[in-house]
Structure formats: C-alpha cells, structure tokens
Amino acid sequence: MKPYSLILFDYDGTLCDSRQAILATFPPTFAHYGVPVPPLPELEAVVSKGLVMGEAFQVLNPALSIDEVNEWVTTYRAIYDQDAYRLVECYPGAKDLMEHLVEQGKHVVVISNKGIRSIETSLDYLGLTPYVSLILGDGSPLLRGMPKKPSPESYTKVILPHFDLHSGSSTLMIGDTSMDLQYANNCAIDSCWATYGFGDPEACRSLHPTYEISSLLQLKKVIQ
The missing domain is CATH 3.40.50.1000 (HAD superfamily/HAD-like)
Structure with missing residues (x-):
C-alpha cells in the first residue's frame, strides 16, 4: 500500500x-429516429467496454455518419439529463x-x-x-x-x-x-x-x- x-x-x-439509467435511455433515443433498438445483450456489451457514447452509437448503428452520431449523442444526453439520472x-x-x-x-x-x-x-x-x-x-x-x-x-x-x-x-x-x-x-x-x-x-x-x-x-x- x-x-x-x-x-x-x-x-x-x-x-x-448508472447501468439502468444508461440502458433506459437507449430505447427512447432509437425511437426518436424511428430505428429499432438493438437487443439488450448488444446494449450491455457497449456499456461493459466503457465506450464514449459516440463510439457506442457507431457500434450499435454502423450506418450513421459522423454528423448523425453527434446528433444522436445530443439527443441521448437530453433524454438522460431530463429523466434517467434519477435511476442512478x-x-x-x-x-x-x-x-x-x-x-x-x-x-x-x-x-x-x-x-x-x-x-x-x-x-x-x-x-x-x-x-x-x-x-x-x-x-x-x-x-x-x-x-x-x-x-x-x-x-x-x-x-x-x-x-x-x-x-x-x-x-x-x-x-x-x-x-x-x-x-x-x-x-x-x-x-x-x-x-x-x-x-x-x-x-x-x-x-x-x-x-x-x-x-x-x-x-x-x-x-x-
């Protein structure tokens, strides 16, 4: 020591x-853009890697452009800051x-x-x-x-x-x-x-x- x-x-x-807060914020973020939310194991996998949220969305939705990733991150954080932080x-x-x-x-x-x-x-x-x-x-x-x-x-x-x-x-x-x-x-x-x-x-x-x-x-x- x-x-x-x-x-x-x-x-x-x-x-x-904050696991529940993070996982609870993914579905409304995907829903906001009309994209099906990935299965729970895929969401948990990006959480376990400690990825920054932009990298997480690139893994979960590889079709996103860099500008779209940034927009998704902004949407995710707005949803998280409004409600999900209470789950932490x-x-x-x-x-x-x-x-x-x-x-x-x-x-x-x-x-x-x-x-x-x-x-x-x-x-x-x-x-x-x-x-x-x-x-x-x-x-x-x-x-x-x-x-x-x-x-x-x-x-x-x-x-x-x-x-x-x-x-x-x-x-x-x-x-x-x-x-x-x-x-x-x-x-x-x-x-x-x-x-x-x-x-x-x-x-x-x-x-x-x-x-x-x-x-x-x-x-x-x-x-x-």
Missing part, C-alpha cells in the same frame, strides 16, 4: 451504478468513503468520458459534489480539444497542474473498465479495478491493475 494523496474515480460503474444510485459506502478521503486530506477527482452536465447533475442529486475537488467529463472547458480517456492528456495537462504536482507517484486511479485501467497505464499511475462494475473481467485483468476491489468499502484498506 502507498500513501496516495490524489484519488481519481471513474463515474459509471465505479462511484455510481451510489454504490454502497460511496458517500462515507468520499467523506473519509476528504477528512484525510486527499484530493478527489472524477474523470469520465460521460457528458459533463450528466456527471454534475448526478453528483449533485446524490450529494457527492461537496467531496470532489475536480470534475472532468466530455464537454468540460478544461478538456477542450483534448482526446478522451484512455489518452493521458487530461492527466498530464489538466489534473497534475491543477494540483501543482509534477509526477504521478501519489496518484491512484479507480475504475471498472479496461478503458480506465488503460488510462492509468498510459498515465504511469497505479490503478484499482472495481470488479463490481461494468467491465469485462478478461480485458481488465489483462491490463494488470495494481489492486482489485469487489466493493467500494474495501478501498479504505488500499488508500492509506
């Missing part, structure tokens, strides 16, 4: 169980853990490929915002022009300077998908795989996470 001072959390499948729940122990980290003087960051408005709305709704020092997602002004996870640019160009840090030796990334673990590897920081989330076990283990947890409640033992 190491005395980590900067804790990075993915959002979906790590801090919050914190994983057990999330709020107590966040409070503990702040009391211990840790800096908490939420870094996700999800739309920033959806993340902020959900964290507010669940009462987690006061414990988070920095929230980064798709559409964040600080990330404008940068590639999404697993590119390390958000870490090297935004997160490290924000906390006036020069190396990742005291940083831990917690995430549930191979996208999150690859991000940690690309950033050269330690990683913790949240096995209870959405990720594919084989893909996640192949990236050799530093730690594995089956519950957020176990994270206190990892973070000194």
